[in-house]
Amino acid sequence: MPRLAFAQSFWDGYDTLEKPVRAGVRKAMAKFQALSVSELNADKGLHLESVENARDRRIRTIRITGFWRGVVLAPDDGSDMFLLVKVLPHDDAYAWATKRLYSANSATRALEVRNAVALDELTPLYETAARTAPRLLFADVSDGTLRELGVDDQVLRAARSLVDKAQLDAFSTLLPEDQLEVLQYLAEGFGPEEVYRDVVAVRRPADAPAEPVEDLATVISNTSARIRLVTGPRELEEILEKPFAAWRVFLHPSQRRVAYRTSYRGPAQVTGGPGTGKTVAALHRVKHLLGHSEDGRILLTTYTNALAAGLRDMLGLLLDDDETLLARVDVTTVDACANGIVRAKSATPPRPIGDREQRQLWEKAVKQLDLPFTARFLAQEYRHVVLGQNLRDLDAYLGASRRGRGTGLGPARRREVWNGVQRFEQFLRDRGETTHLQVCSRAAELLAGASAPYAHVVVDEAQDLHPAQWRVLRAAVASGPDDLFVTGDPHQRIYDSRVSLASLGITTAGRSFRLRVNYRSTEEILAWSAQLLAPVTIDALEGDGTDSLAGYRSLLHGRRPQAQGYTTRQEETEALVDRVQALLAEGLAPQEIGVCARFNLSLDAAEEKLKASGVPVLRVKGQIPAGIEGVRLATMHAMKGLEFRAVSVLGVNEGTVPFAREITPREVDTLQHDADLLRERCLLFVACTRAREALSVTWSGARSPFLPQAT
Numbered sequence: 001m002p003r004l005a006f007a008q009s010f011w012d013g014y015d016t017l018e019k020p021v022r023a024g025v026r027k028a029m030a031k032f033q034a035l036s037v038s039e040l041n042a043d044k045g046l047h048l049e050s051v052e053n054a055r056d057r058r059i060r061t062i063r064i065t066g067f068w069r070g071v072v073l074a075p076d077d078g079s080d081m082f083l084l085v086k087v088l089p090h091d092d093a094y095a096w097a098t099k100r101l102y103s104a105n106s107a108t109r110a111l112e113v114r115n116a117v118a119l120d121e122l123t124p125l126y127e128t129a130a131r132t133a134p135r136l137l138f139a140d141v142s143d144g145t146l147r148e149l150g151v152d153d154q155v156l157r158a159a160r161s162l163v164d165k166a167q168l169d170a171f172s173t174l175l176p177e178d179q180l181e182v183l184q185y186l187a188e189g190f191g192p193e194e195v196y197r198d199v200v201a202v203r204r205p206a207d208a209p210a211e212p213v214e215d216l217a218t219v220i221s222n223t224s225a226r227i228r229l230v231t232g233p234r235e236l237e238e239i240l241e242k243p244f245a246a247w248r249v250f251l252h253p254s255q256r257r258v259a260y261r262t263s264y265r266g267p268a269q270v271t272g273g274p275g276t277g278k279t280v281a282a283l284h285r286v287k288h289l290l291g292h293s294e295d296g297r298i299l300l301t302t303y304t305n306a307l308a309a310g311l312r313d314m315l316g317l318l319l320d321d322d323e324t325l326l327a328r329v330d331v332t333t334v335d336a337c338a339n340g341i342v343r344a345k346s347a348t349p350p351r352p353i354g355d356r357e358q359r360q361l362w363e364k365a366v367k368q369l370d371l372p373f374t375a376r377f378l379a380q381e382y383r384h385v386v387l388g389q390n391l392r393d394l395d396a397y398l399g400a401s402r403r404g405r406g407t408g409l410g411p412a413r414r415r416e417v418w419n420g421v422q423r424f425e426q427f428l429r430d431r432g433e434t435t436h437l438q439v440c441s442r443a444a445e446l447l448a449g450a451s452a453p454y455a456h457v458v459v460d461e462a463q464d465l466h467p468a469q470w471r472v473l474r475a476a477v478a479s480g481p482d483d484l485f486v487t488g489d490p491h492q493r494i495y496d497s498r499v500s501l502a503s504l505g506i507t508t509a510g511r512s513f514r515l516r517v518n519y520r521s522t523e524e525i526l527a528w529s530a531q532l533l534a535p536v537t538i539d540a541l542e543g544d545g546t547d548s549l550a551g552y553r554s555l556l557h558g559r560r561p562q563a564q565g566y567t568t569r570q571e572e573t574e575a576l577v578d579r580v581q582a583l584l585a586e587g588l589a590p591q592e593i594g595v596c597a598r599f600n601l602s603l604d605a606a607e608e609k610l611k612a613s614g615v616p617v618l619r620v621k622g623q624i625p626a627g628i629e630g631v632r633l634a635t636m637h638a639m640k641g642l643e644f645r646a647v648s649v650l651g652v653n654e655g656t657v658p659f660a661r662e663i664t665p666r667e668v669d670t671l672q673h674d675a676d677l678l679r680e681r682c683l684l685f686v687a688c689t690r691a692r693e694a695l696s697v698t699w700s701g702a703r704s705p706f707l708p709q710a711t
């Protein structure tokens, strides 16, 4: 009986195939499970036939419907594994099949595919131009090194003709996958040893023999990052029936390496730019940890309730809704977790108040005590210094370091601050209220004296957590192997939190990993968005040193983002309506389009105009109800964790982005001023990186100073 495997390329677009075509795929695939190899070859309906002039003699087509064909790689070496690689309309299928060549990578031993015809045609043209170029892209890397990294003759020749990264990008859809990645890493300036470690070693089977084995079945089973083997009819039915979420099955080797590492000796950290699959890695880690022991409980946290709801759904999908496993995982925010811990131990449940109410109490304290500070200054001092360091009395505050604060405070001034703090806390007690961070401090205290409730804690969106929240997480699990698994991106810090994880008893040294391949957005969207952060330095997730987006890239390509200014808000809104209409006409579903702005207020006009032109809309506040049609309208903060095929960011005006009122004046506190600006800049970055295929950024009047000059 033949065996069947699916290449990831098969799923690109599978979900958008029409029903009869999908039914045809199911019928054809069932034959691969029912017939012998010779029966398959003889089957009239399947019509498994070789392709004339194909570069790869193993390429076959099969009949799916009258008009659609499947492209299959068939074994010619006596092995029995068939690989379904594409389903396309008849002519496209033949055009695709003729040009492709599959081969085993000599270093990773995985199956790769290239457009051999296009490479042969283009390389001589680039070679001619390269002869007069002052510098070649891979001038510093020897042929020997490239070969050790798996680069073969045809790719070597192409690589030697490239002068810059833009040309490598132009070749990216033609080159074999692993070799392309090697070249991209080298082009980003990584040394050959790093490339070997991060691209080759993670894929190469541990027991790979010295000489590559060429039989198709072995090579296919070496390619788990891109190929899925089907083991039985039920599994076949399942993968063709369920909407296919590639992230459940195909992990990038760098994701697999971090998520399925048997055990870490202590806290582990995974960083990476937007869309690099950090959330996916965190979910797979939970799956791995569940398999580790029979009964340990796991806490999976993220920043907001809406994100937690999303994580819960994804975990259900990953664990096939296995109730026993799911019952062992608490998926929640740190605040909700802390609240539960405090509630369990006290007569009255904590009643945390929001930022606005806290601001009012600070104002009242300033007024009553006639303090020489603004309410905002006190609130920040309380957040960053008092709660940040968990200072409990005046002496502790008088002796505390105020690192990160931009104004010096002598002892007399500190006493005044402390009076304000006491008054603020008194107001809360009098009202029977508290704040989320106070609840966290209390929860950490309660946990300190008890046995830790969790065997493992997995943290997503870690960049936004406050030290008080980290204390809860630290206390929720005993220090030791696999205690904390933390994912986050410091470029996406949109709440004003500063932490040094080491000072909180969380050291990830030697257990820090980085993801670099973006699965969400096109390279054009990434490159454009990354420019927004080019002028600034970003502190590392763990609080020591800095982070960068070096090597961060996408394998997807598409149109360039549009950035456009308008004279009036009305014109900007009208242009938005036209853009949305055009996207809908292109075939996007309304819910695949996201529109966002700095404030809810700015979205009102857009909502009204879109509705008036007959476009269904849905305002996103918190969790999105599944299945409701409508273009999503959200603030930049609410965009966190979401993604859309097309995103329009509106009102990127001077005074709005950054929002002038949220920026501490430089003369009040220079460091806070810079931190506020950085937070707003990151917010714009987060909004833009939610786009998968199309991004448009607009403003009316003077544009935001964050937008690059060339825009």
Ligand SMILES: Nc1ncnc2c1ncn2[C@@H]1O[C@H](COP(=O)(O)OP(=O)(O)OP(=O)(O)O)[C@@H](O)[C@H]1O
Pocket: 246, 247, 250, 251, 252, 255, 272, 273, 274, 275, 276, 277, 278, 279, 280, 281, 489, 492, 518, 519, 520, 641, 643, 689
């Ligand atoms: N191995 C994979 N195969 C296919 N798709 C993937 C893979 N990993 C991630 N994705 C997809 O890429 C997108 C981004 O993944 P994810 O949300 O995990 O990234 P992230 O790094 O957490 O992003 P952000 O920091 O921007 O929130 C999602 O649509 C996810 O399904």
